Amino acid sequence: MPSPEAHVQRRYNTKPGSRFPIGATVVAGGVNFCTFCRNATHIELLLYASEESVEPFQTVALTRETNCTFFFWHVFVEELPLRSCYTWRAYGELRVPQMSDEAASRKELLDPHARAVSDRFYSRQQAAAADATAHASLRGIVAEPLDAPDGAIDVRTLDDAIIYELHVGGFTRHQSSGVRHPGTFAGLIEKIPYLKALGVTHVELLPVMAFDEQDVPACAAARGLSNYWGYSTHSFYSPHPRYCVDPARAPQEFRELVDALHAAGIRVLLDVVFNHTSEAGKYGPVIHFKILANEAFYQVDPNDARYYRDYTGCGNTVNCNHPLVSAFILRCLEYWVRELGVDGFRFDLASVFVRGEQGELLRTPSLPWAMEASPVLARVPLIAEAWDAGGLYHVGAFPGMAWSEWNGRYRDVIRRFVRGDPGIIGEVCTCVAGSADLYQDDGRLPASSINFVTCHDGFTLHDLVSYNVKHNEANGEDNRDGSNDNLSWNCGAEGETGDKAIIGLRFRQARNFMAILLLSQGVPMLLAGDEILRSQRGNNNAFCQDNALSWMNWRLSGDAQNMLRFVREMIALRKRHPSLRRCRFLTGQAESGQRHPDVAWHGERIDAPAWHDSTARFVAFTLAGQAPNEPMLHVLFNMNDDARDAALPVLEHQSWRRVVDTSAEPPRDIAPDIETADLERGACRVEARSVVVLESL
Incomplete structure (x- = not known):
């Protein structure tokens, strides 16, 4: 395709184009443009050589007789280069809430389906004004089409997500x-x-x-x-x-x-x-939808169409x-x-x-x-x-x-x-x-x-x-x-x-x-x-x-x-x-082939969670391993202002080791084996405002 500099030397031939697909689509021989606007009587496509261009080099007029199917407006521009920029302009009974049809027809509109956009000359203030400066709008960019990723789309879940x-x-x-x-x-x-x-x-x-x-x-x-x-x-x-x-x-x-x-x-x-x-x-x-599809795209106030439901x-x-x-x-x-x-x-x-x-x-x-x-x-x-x-x-x-x-x-x-x-x-x-x-x-x-x-x-x-x-x-x-x-x-x-x-x-x-x-x-x-x-x-x-x-x-x-x-x-x-990322909800029962319930809840004493204690700030729970040979976990949360000694579940032929203790100084706050001495007596010291995690050995 020609370079952007060649724009100023020529005007591009056009054909009626197609309403499929919508947007700006690069195909063999040029670019098909399509947008929608129910209320327009005619539409213009403004073409800019590049992002840096202040003025359009060509304006293409679209008519209902040649370039409109239902309320889709379309035109094919032959040999138009990549990186060209473009906007739309609509005429007719546009019914934009804050301005006259004549003022609205001066607005350059961004293609809602643009695959790439330029905001080089955009001014939000000008886009809202009835007497806006010409060409101070967002613009679509004719972008090189992508090759679709290889293969079918697999099923993606969040089961193991972080x-x-x-x-x-x-x-x-x-x-x-x-x-x-x-x-x-x-x-x-x-x-x-x-x-x-x-x-x-x-x-x-x-x-x-x-x-x-x-x-x-x-x-x-x-x-x-x-x-x-x-x-x-x-x-x-x-x-x-x-x-x-x-x-x-x-x-x-x-x-x-x-x-x-x-x-x-x-x-x-x-x-x-x-x-x-x-x-x-x-x-x-006014960027696009307010003119192209205002009453379809937005919820307007039925008593006064100038206002939007918010x-x-x-x-x-x-x-x-x-x-x-x-x-x-x-x-x-x-x-x-x-x-x-x-x-x-x-x-x-x-x-x-x-x-x-x-x-x-x-x-x-x-x-x-x-x-x-x-x-x-x-x-x-x-x-x-x-x-x-x-x-x-x-x-x-x-x-x-x-x-x-x-x-x-x-x-x-x-x-x-x-x-x-x-x-x-x-x-x-x-x-x-x-x-x-x-x-x-x-x-x-x-x-x-x-x-x-x-x-x-x-x-x-x-x-x-x-x-x-x-x-x-x-x-x-x-x-x-x-x-x-x-x-x-x-x-x-x-x-x-x-x-x-x-x-x-x-x-x-x-x-x-x-x-x-x-x-x-x-x-x-x-x-x-x-x-x-x-x-x-x-x-x-x-x-x-x-x-x-x-x-x-x-x-x-x-x-x-x-x-x-x-x-x-x-x-x-x-x-x-x-066991920390189960695909099904915990039941408190032992799963098939398991000796321990999937979860057991505790307080400072085993099997005694303080569900109804209005002063409680301590809770513990034990998770059974889910995968083969996965260790059990015993987790303790103490949000009291003082330390607590909590009883530990008794393990047959196993013992507990401390792997997390948020009260410990780094790097001992999380390590393979922080301390086990206090665990040997069947209790765990949980310092004030801390979380402790034990793992079975």
């Missing part, structure tokens, strides 16, 4: 990362040896579908802040351009990351945002159960699995999927079931954040069969327990056992529970044990943003301190959290950086902090190195013990 939630940009953007291309997919590839050594099995990437970095409140924008987390998607088919070394190669660069992770034995989950888009509410920018807190709500929108979402997800190699998805504010076109709660919503019925998506994990900002809460009740859920109750119960709340031993044991009360009654499995203590949204693990209240002043909203209910404890001082006793207690508490998480049935999820005690200085809503506050600092202090070792060894212990 998920690591990370931000692609923040993981390597700090100058200490030492990578060649910081903040990119390529930079993350260079850190795969670290992930492999840590032992995680899955990475869950915060949004990598192209998003609007300018989507922040005015007070944050005034401080030079930007949308860091990425929950403001505009291009659901395109990897985010800033995460690419070359945005025109976005699909290839993302696939290279996936292939490299797969080669290291690590699978890839995407955090995706189909509950709202970056177009926001009535006064938000169950997301972001200005609009995607009308997920409209047939055309459901099809868009399904095809998009299948594309990321089939062509980009993704292994599963986590869905932000997924309870929006349960709402009808008027925002009502649907008894049998079509979209979640359609995902499970998809021949492609049925083979990969689907994880719901099972709530939305409008009050729906579906933890334990998300519609469908095989869905997993972020278990918000697990997070809250374990936070309360470790900070020292008494009288919740029954809740703790239920959570540690896999939350059968939430998932077993409708045939779900322990892997339905995604267990976590921290995630991107909220305190980091370091801050959870260092702050009683949020400190979000840097966000510019006078500390009003972010959750006020953190269930945290600062261990005696707010924030940074030189008190060695407090620092030591915080380190112990962090190990307690990590130990309990990795000793629980279900699927553990770790927040990137918790293994090295990364701090955000008490900011529990760092969505706009694309700076060192959020980035991974690879210069490790002594405590960070010790924590990293502890987490690595806890992950290794979990992997050595199939």
Whole structure:
């Protein structure tokens, strides 16, 4: 194909084109373009030579008679080079909420199906204005097509998963990362040896579908802040351009990351945002859907179509159960699995999927079931954040069969327990056992529970044990943003301190959290950086902090190195013990061929758990081995302010050895044999606020 420089010397011939496939598709002889718009009377395709081009070099007029099938608009441009950029412009009764049809017809629209995008000249402010500057829009890039991965899509489960939630940009953007291309997919590839050594099995990437970095409140924008987390998607088919070394190669660069992770034995989950888009509410920018499919794609107020229903807190709500929108979402997800190699998805504010076109709660919503019925998506994990900002809460009740859920109750119960709340031993044991009360009654499995203590949204693990209240002043909203209910404890001082006793207690508490998480049935999820005690200085809503506050600092202090070792060894212990990751719920009965029950619960005395003691902060349990020759485990949690002596189960022809003790100084906090002298008398000393794990010999 000709070089981009040749654009200015010629105009390209066109043909009517085809409505299949939608988007910009490179085929022999040129590029087929197709988009949809029900209300347009005619449409234009604007072609730019490259990302750097200020003006289009050619505008192609499409008419209903020649280039429209139903409400799909299409044209074939002969010999158009790769890397060309393009936008659409629509004319007619467009009915955009905040502007006239004439003003809307001046808007250049991004192709919702673009495989690569450029934000080089984009201005969110201009996109929202009726008198916008010409050509200040997002643009699609004609990208080289991908070869599909070899072989059929195998069935992928989370039974043995250890998920690591990370931000692609923040993981390597700090100058200490030492990578060649910081903040990119390529930079993350260079850190795969670290992930492999840590032992995680899955990475869950915060949004990598192209998003609007300018989507922040005015007070944050005034401080030079930007949308860091990425929950403001505009291009659901395109990897985010800033995460690419070359945005025109976005699909290839993302696939290279996936292939490299797969080669290291690590699978890839995407955090995706189909509950709202970056177009926001009535006064938000016009990017694409507001003109192309406003009343189908969004839930509009039936009493005043100028306004949008907002169950997301972001200005609009995607009308997920409209047939055309459901099809868009399904095809998009299948594309990321089939062509980009993704292994599963986590869905932000997924309870929006349960709402009808008027925002009502649907008894049998079509979209979640359609995902499970998809021949492609049925083979990969689907994880719901099972709530939305409008009050729906579906933890334990998300519609469908095989869905997993972020278990918000697990997070809250374990936070309360470790900070020292008494009288919740029954809740703790239920959570540690896999939350059968939430998932077993409708045939779900322990892997339905995604267990976590921290995630991107909220305190980091370091801050959870260092702050009683949020400190979000840097966000510019006078500390009003972010959750006020953190269930945290600062261990005696707010924030940074030189008190060695407090620092030591915080380190112990962090190990307690990590130990309990990795000793629980279900699927553990770790927040990137918790293994090295990364701090955000008490900011529990760092969505706009694309700076060192959020980035991974690879210069490790002594405590960070010790924590990293502890987490690595806890992950290794979990992997050595199939009894910690059972595929079925615990019963308290001996399995076939086993002498011991799969689990036995205890207090300070054997078989005497303090289920109903309102002052209790101690519990223990014994797990029988599941695999042949797997040792038994005896686990003790003491969140009291004093040490306790707990009786031990009697073993025939065996003894116990201590392999974890979070009260011990590193490296004795986790080792093959920490101490056995006290165990020989049939009891175990459990220091204040500590976790002990014993293994049978």
